Amino acid sequence: MNWDGKRVTVAGLGVSGIPAARVLRGLGAEVTVVNDGDDERARAQAAELEQLGVTVRLGDGATLPEGTELVVTAPGWRPDKPLFLAAEAAGVEIWGDVELAWRLRGPDAAPWLAVTGTNGKTTTVRMLASILEAAGLRAPAVGNIGVSLIDAVTGDETYDVLAVELSSYQLHWAPSVRAHSGAVLNLAPDHLDWHGSMEAYTAAKGRVYEGNRVACVYNTADEATEKLVREADVEEGCRAIGFTLATPGPSQLGVVDGLLVDRAFVENRHAQAQELAEVSDINPPAPHNIANALAAAALARAYGVPPTAVRDGLRAFRPDAHRIEHVLDTGGVSYIDDSKATNTHAAEASLAAYDPIVWIAGGLAKGAVFDELVAGAAGRLRGVVLMGADRALIREALTRHAPDVPVVDLERTDTGAMSAAVLHAARLARPGDTVLLAPACASMDMFVNYNKRGEAFADAVRALAAEHA
Template sequence: MNDVDWRGKHVTVAGLGVSGVPAARALHERGALVTVVNDGDDERSRAQAAELEALGVTVRLGDGDTLPESTELVVTAPGWKPGKPLFGAAAEAGVPVWGDVELAWRLRGPDAAPWLAVTGTNGKTTTVRMLASILEAAGLRTAAVGNIGVSLLDAVLGDETYDVLAVELSSYQLHWAPSLRAHSGAVLNLAPDHLDWHGSMAGYAADKGRIYEGNSVACVYNAQDGATEDLVREADVEEGCRAIGFTLGTPGPSQLGVVDGILVDRAFVANRQKQAQELAEVGDVNPPAPHNIANALAAAALARAFGVEPAAVRDGLRAFRPDAHRIEHVADVSGVSYVDDSKATNTHAAEASLAAYEPIVWIAGGLAKGATFDELVSGAAKRLRGVVLMGADRALIREALARHAPEVPVVDLDRTDTGAMSAAVREAARLARHGDTVLLAPACASMDMFVNYNKRGEAFADAVRQLADESA
């Protein structure tokens, strides 16, 4: 809880933006002497600085590496890498470093809502929003917060009163949250990502595993991803906390899974050896792609750990609507289905997306972020009708296709202008046959051609709608 007397405490906030500004404001309101340091000195940063300086906060732009004198605590934006000189100086001076999540955890009131926390390489946002929908269906006051875009600080310090919070946490946030102790936590899956930030796969996994530390009721893991179960084994939890698995197959005791198209619970029932509680039908999950069913099972496990009844799980899943650009059906044109999964920005996400459809004309490419594509391509080869490649690192995918799917037609678009996506959609339409799915699942980041994955998805949807208009 709020165990710090902030009055007169010298606190350095590292970074402006979504987390830095609320952190600086909250600390200043509690009497701390706050200095904000920021690498950038652009127009947006100067506007944020002016807002904080008007309150009496000191802001230093253009130098995020030097530790201000007298600093007693650093509160950092989650994206700042541990190797920055600022943190080295803090360690040398014996100054602790917290993230925004740690600060929110420390500032909670005595009657604070418990946290149901979710992390994983892919599926976090969808799972948290599913969880919030289930909790709402149970009549609970809740919100989806954290890395999902709603500041945890705003949630814990605002005027709203909650019964429970559905919290999305990134590996960055978990790295800087040593005191976090969730009611229950889930790691959905684990695949290489952000290794430049964490330094290694072991470092990345260790930070993900922090979500289990101190859990009081349940550690939810993916029974089909052994790395997540390993993290549960390594966690130091409260006495009585249970390991709860989820699987797309038939569940064992203390697991949730799928039997004959029904999502069932063999964890939160009176007799786990002999009983299974029906929760929902696969058709209640929107969309019912395998990886999305896994998300639903994880959300259901966390909700059941909090005491939610089965009917609310069903009703919450039925009410849930996924965010844009997450395996989103755009249109059917001339018997071909067009699906936007622009959010599939890494190979693990693209693998899940490709597994949901067949046959596929795949639109892929962008910034690879050091990824390799052999495993992805070899696993999807039999599903592919054709491939359209675009983006800076498309050659890496083309080479993997040549090795593992040489018979699949490939169109290589060597252009980065605003019309490139329209050209990609038209080439995909040319390759597709009646009954096929044209799937945008880039397996890469978008910033080589688009501002973000949202803009990439919007460009795809616009191109599909134009194609539909021309075919009408």
């Protein structure tokens, strides 16, 4: 595409908007950035872009600039914003940052191994990057993980392959992306306020399979992911590859006697299996994390990585903070921070990994219902401590499905409530128990983000341990 003089509107500053504006301006486009916010940080970012010749309009993200020929949007902007409705009415294309990155790739660009799903995306992509690097490949983790895809495809450094995390938002705005291989880890209701329906959310996730060349990786325990594979329009010869926590069948990766094994990328998959790693090589070896590792291994094997690299990459991998992170043990009780469990699906996986549990939960429910989650975990609950704006929804589910489980309902919603929650949890716990922060809710009612919530939990746990030292 000839960008010289093309009038492009970039919607949103931030991780994706700023690189998009810089790159497009460098290619000769006439760039206008529109942004809803007009705070001190936004003004500083605007000043830097204006020095490059970019026009920035702060506090006005709703109006389409006159003469716009293309809109490039940050992934979080909802499709029903007036800016996009105006663009669609005027016949102006709307691309996300991922779509722009795809279009800007050079002729010898690194292929993409793409991962999406309701939960586990970041962990799986980082595991995948670790495996690829163990194979001697230049393979960064990019995309929704916080590293701009635009920077990765337009920078001076060259890569062999990219491990790409894609959110449903990004996939919605990325119609032409065609990955080497893609994976949908799982599907559960999430971001329905953004997409409008579960059907639209699922369809967005399914775009990761479109045009795959080698493998579409799906979760055998989640029929919806396999259905998306069957519906995808892929290149001839592309294979459906399942992953399972059980013994794998042909064209699957799974677990046998504590080993991760491959019956997909072997010479005779009907009669042979290749050992890849031990379950103990995964940190931590919780069931949902084993599933993440299998998905990462499947994508890596699709790219031709040898078995030893899978083992070495998983051994080298260290999870990000606040993802089933062991804080410490005190008084015979283990304290686990899974603040990243911001929806019921993630909390369900976390609760399944421990027994017995004192569960700390609550926050912003985002329209979620908790009956299935509570019913499934009831038998493992020693007690529950509830906090946050929508805690009553969880309390009601506990009344219906776990009426005998002791519940502490914290009315206070200041950030200091976490210390009280940990103290109450410690009183409920017995030696051998796990106190688990897996809120099943978003954090913004009390904390800036899930990281701050997890940090508050860890600080409270350490303070508790210090008192009893």
